[in-house]
Amino acid sequence: MRHIRLRLRTSILFILATLTIFFLITLNTLIWSTNELEQVEENRDIPIPPGVIPFWSAINHQNIYDIHATSVNTIFIRPSNISQRRVEELYELIRNAKNDDTQSVDKEKLFPIDSTWSFDKLVEQQQAHDNDDTNKQTPETHADTADSAAKTTKTTIRPDLTTSAKSVSEYDKIQLRNYVHQSLAKWKKEHQNDKIINLADLMHDELLRDEPSRLNTTWYEFMKTVNNLRVYDPNSSEFKRLLNHLQNGEVIEASEMSQGTQIKVIFDLPDGFEALFKPYRVPRNYQTLPDHFYFSDIERHHAEIAAFHLDKILGFYRVPPLIGRLVHITRDIHEKATEELAKTFFISPANNTCFRGHCSYYCDTSHAVCGKPGDRLEGSIQVLLPRPPEIEWKKITHPYRRSYSAIRKAKWESNENHCYDEVFLNDDYHNRLLLDMMDLSAFDFLIGNMDRHHMMRIQTFGANSALIHLDNGRSFGRYDHDELSILTPIRQCCLFRYSTFARLYRVYRQGLSTLLSRSLENGEQLRKILVDEHLTAIDRRLGILFAHLDTCIKTYTVKGVMIDDGID
Structure with a gap:
């Protein structure tokens, strides 16, 4: 009888031990799975490192204003070979x-x-x-893109652009250089x-005859600082007023720029100014993919902004003034758009206001410009200098x-x-x-x-x-x-x-x-x-x-x- 009780106790203890181990393993598995889910959720908020954002998804990426750069890629080192x-x-x-x-x-x-x-x-x-x-060669219309080049028929003789003219001799090089x-x-x-010479002086007589009211505008005052050596004076009060005008001026009308491979919008601003608006397309840390040709690359508004500041630092003053601006895509563009541009607006599945415009590249609904989040849209806005005639x-x-x-x-x-x-x-x-x-x-x-x-x-x-x-x-x-x-x-x-x-x-x-x-x-x-x-x-x-x-x-x-x- 005592042996039976001992066996029973041993069996009960074994079963309890087994159940305890099973319970602990199950609990640990649940905790580990929950932790992985939390990590995935946290990773959604971490900016994707530069260079790994796919091109197509980058266009539809959420607008990032406070993006943080990752550590510098130590694999890429190109010495300048100069001390x-x-x-x-x-x-x-x-x-x-x-x-x-x-x-x-x-x-x-x-x-x-x-x-x-x-x-x-x-x-x-x-x-x-x-x-x-x-x-010796059959002339052919020049192809500007890879797509148009691919359309050339097999029977067409394509001139070899790599064939150079007969190079000048070493003697001629010396004489020619001198x-x-x-x-x-x-x-x-x-x-x-x-x-x-400044633009205001060149335009004065014609304006006086046809549009004398424009002579009393801040636009005309800025034209006095545009001359044959530079397009603005960084130390002038006109330059500072212009930047404020570009950044805060009310949009009177929004229309598309007729030429160009990608969407650009012309803003009519008060006091006679016209400005070119390039909207946000990709995040700051997006890198052009190595396999993409230069002629099919996306245009970046932040690149325009950075290039202007670099030109100013170098003292060239040859990039027409521009500045970054936040616009309300409905109030500043849709409601002020010309009929042709307004037809391209739509509401996306995410309930954002978008437009696609008309251009050679990226002007379809899959690459539309959208307010993100809501109606907020950032871009670069650059003063337009006078055009012909x-x-x-x-x-x-x-x-x-x-x-x-x-x-x-x-x-x-x-x-x-x-x-x-x-x-x-x-x-x-x-x-x-x-x-x-x-x-x-x-x-x-x-x-x-x-x-x-x-x-x-x-x-x-x-x-x-x-x-x-x-x-x-x-x-x-x-x-x-x-x-x-x-x-x-x-x-x-x-x-x-x-x-x-x-x-x-x-x-x-x-x-x-x-x-x-x-x-x-x-x-x-x-x-x-x-x-x-x-x-x-x-x-x-x-x-x-x-x-x-x-x-x-x-x-x-x-x-x-x-x-x-x-x-x-």
Whole structure:
């Protein structure tokens, strides 16, 4: 009997122990599963690290104003191949050479040309060779995108854009380079005493005759600060009033910009101002995917804002003033929209007000611009300068324009002599335009802009007019890549302004990324325009730019590279 009771107790204890273990395992499993669910919920609020946001989902991503940058990608390291000490040495060399130039050095003696050599004869020879090559190929309409290139029929003979003209000889290179130096010196002598012209003076008589009321507007006062050397004066009261006007002025009418690959809205503002509004499309930490071509990249409003501040810090003042703005998508756009634009508005499944507009890219309901959250929409708003017929503009095809094709390259991409074969042989560049293009190349490299197919300037000012740095929305696409091909004009031509180098050296000493970060924080209501990785990339790219100039100077000497054309 006692044995039976012992067995019974043992069985009961075993069963209890088993049940206890089972209960503990079940409880632990439940706790672990609950913890995983909580982690998933928490991770929804954590910003996705830069570079991993899918392109299509990025367009529909919730608007982020206070995004935090992740730690810098330590895998990507591109040394600039130049030390701070070498930059200081370059500055001393260039400053001393600049001082020598002020003593009226004879450029004809410094850059002599053989008496038997003729620029016109060289041009004729190159043109004859180009004509022979053209006759051997069937002409074809240029394709601007990968999609249009794919539509070409199989029977069409496509001209090879990588085939370059017959390169000039080494002897001709030396003579041609000296000829360009002498031409730039003559240009400076002819134009160094030119009077500065402003837009208000150019438009005064016509306005007085046709629209005298516009002469008493803040718009006209701002036009007095727009001249042939810059598009605004950063220290003027008109500039500060303009930014306030852009940011807070009531929208009278909203219409679409007729040209362009992506949606842009023109705002009519009080007192005669027109402004270009580029809406929010992707988060600040979105990176252009490596497989995406430059011509199909999304335009970013925060890139426009950052490019304007960088242009101002560098002292170019060639990007028309713009600022970030929060708008009410219903009150400021939908209710003020033209009939054509208003037809594209709809309410999304998330109950947000959206519009798609009309353009070549991303103007459909799957890529619509929506208020997020609610009716709130941020964007960049830029003053529009007068357009024809009030003012004549000149659109110049960039000699280093990309092919805008997925399967072809441009000539300059496979011809290291392109500057000599094309640019130096074109007398349109034997003036300030050549050096303005070098400034633009340096600016585009710092902001990572590959989409510079044309250069623009106001023709009404005449030939002595600076380029205007328009349309920078495809810049700041990647911080983990430095597109060295943007520097090809500088690398191949090896000509650069003294004054531009001085500006770059000044911001280098002060810390370019620090200056840009402060400017964005103090001048913008929108938060965190650039993530920290982009700021780091700008400093890195400035070093790479100095390294390219150092290589040029080692090849051609300081005076053979640095040009004093009288531009401060």
